[in-house]
Amino acid sequence: MSKYPKINYIGNKNKLTDWIVDNFPFKEGTVLDLFCGGCSVSYALKEKGYRVYSNDALYSNFVLAKAIIENSNVILKTEDFDFDIPKKEILKKYKEISFLENRLYFPNEVEELAELVCKSEKLENYKKYLFLSLIRRSMIRKIPYSRMNVPWDQIVKLRDEDYSYAKYKRRRAYHNLPFIDHIYDNLDNYNDSVFNNNQDNKAFNKDAFEMINKLTEKVDIIYMDPPYPATMNKYGDFYGMYDSIFNKEINYINFSENNKFLENLEKLIVKCLPKTKYIVISENNKTKPSISEINNMLSKYGKVEIKEKKHQYKVTNKENKNETVEVLIILQVKENK
Numbered sequence: 001m002s003k004y005p006k007i008n009y010i011g012n013k014n015k016l017t018d019w020i021v022d023n024f025p026f027k028e029g030t031v032l033d034l035f036c037g038g039c040s041v042s043y044a045l046k047e048k049g050y051r052v053y054s055n056d057a058l059y060s061n062f063v064l065a066k067a068i069i070e071n072s073n074v075i076l077k078t079e080d081f082d083f084d085i086p087k088k089e090i091l092k093k094y095k096e097i098s099f100l101e102n103r104l105y106f107p108n109e110v111e112e113l114a115e116l117v118c119k120s121e122k123l124e125n126y127k128k129y130l131f132l133s134l135i136r137r138s139m140i141r142k143i144p145y146s147r148m149n150v151p152w153d154q155i156v157k158l159r160d161e162d163y164s165y166a167k168y169k170r171r172r173a174y175h176n177l178p179f180i181d182h183i184y185d186n187l188d189n190y191n192d193s194v195f196n197n198n199q200d201n202k203a204f205n206k207d208a209f210e211m212i213n214k215l216t217e218k219v220d221i222i223y224m225d226p227p228y229p230a231t232m233n234k235y236g237d238f239y240g241m242y243d244s245i246f247n248k249e250i251n252y253i254n255f256s257e258n259n260k261f262l263e264n265l266e267k268l269i270v271k272c273l274p275k276t277k278y279i280v281i282s283e284n285n286k287t288k289p290s291i292s293e294i295n296n297m298l299s300k301y302g303k304v305e306i307k308e309k310k311h312q313y314k315v316t317n318k319e320n321k322n323e324t325v326e327v328l329i330i331l332q333v334k335e336n337k
């Protein structure tokens with residue numbers, strides 16, 4: 001039974017992790033999950049006993065990787081965050097994060113969030129990262145469509161419970177609960193996800209290229225699930241406002257920019273070659289570049305194997321059943337003699 005917590009990450013591989021990991025060329029060793037997102041693949045790898053390095057350009061994903069991948073035994077108790085913050089401090093933080101006002105939340109909610117951010121700054125190590133992960137979870141629960149780029153007038157409309165009920169037969173009252181209620185609701189779920197697999201797992205918050213540059217050892221597998229063009233791929237827009245609250249935005253290569261995806265991917269692959277034995281890439285038959293284009297590019301660098309599995313993605317619009325073929329492209333890197 002998976003203990004992976006409720007994260008709700010756009011483009012996640014939650015339902016595919018067993019299939020992905022079962023097709024890995026090694027049953028043990030070190031795996032770098034270079035675009036870890038909501039950490040679903042990292043978590044499954046940790047469960048199967050690998051040493052896991054999780055990396056993502058977004059701080060909101062880094063805090064998750066710290067809390068549930070790197071952390072092996074620390075849990076967060078209600079008394080850890082049951083203390084008062086001086087009003088002056090809250091107001092200062094409230095000013096700093098006022099860009100969220102009438103953009104993501106109502107003013108009184110931003111003030112509540114400011115207090116929670118102040119609390120997070122007083123916590124240490126993994127307790128801090130668990131609390132930050134719970135702040136993330138509460139922020140996402142309060143926004144319709146669970147992403148931060150919904151226009152404010154839409155948010156206001158969808159958070160009107162009567163409107164929501166009339167239109168969708170669901171009140172979605174959870175959008176209107178205070179942040180702290182969501183934190184309490186999810187606390188056990190997140191604590192239960194913490195476990196020790198007796199490996200030295202690590203979390204990183206770097207651009208993928210930078211991560212490979214800084215990698216000082218050779219790993220067994222680099223797993224890549226990058227943002228493909230023409231998919232829901234605006235991760236900075238979906239979650240970046242979280243990073244802004246904590247002043248943790250970094251610069252990173254936008255893979256999908258100007259049809260440069262394949263070029264960027266090849267540059268990244270070339271950088272990875274001396275640092276790994278295998279590269280495993282997730283793709284599907286609906287995305288571009290096509291599987292054969294990626295296959296052709298990779299074949300220059302070693303032996304390529306392709307695994308396929310039919311998969312039904314859950315989509316909001318029930319009419320639109322989105323059956324895809326999920327693909328794993330596995331490159332065995334040519335050894336340099």
Ligand SMILES: C[S@@+](CC[C@H](N)C(=O)[O-])C[C@H]1O[C@@H](n2cnc3c(N)ncnc32)[C@H](O)[C@@H]1O
Nearest residue numbers: 012013035037038040057207208225235252253
């Ligand atoms: C498709 S999602 C990964 C989903 C993940 N496998 C999961 O199951 O949740 C792609 C991720 O790549 C990250 N990303 C985009 N550009 C990046 C870059 N240049 N360096 C590192 N990460 C990047 C995004 O923040 C996003 O989390």
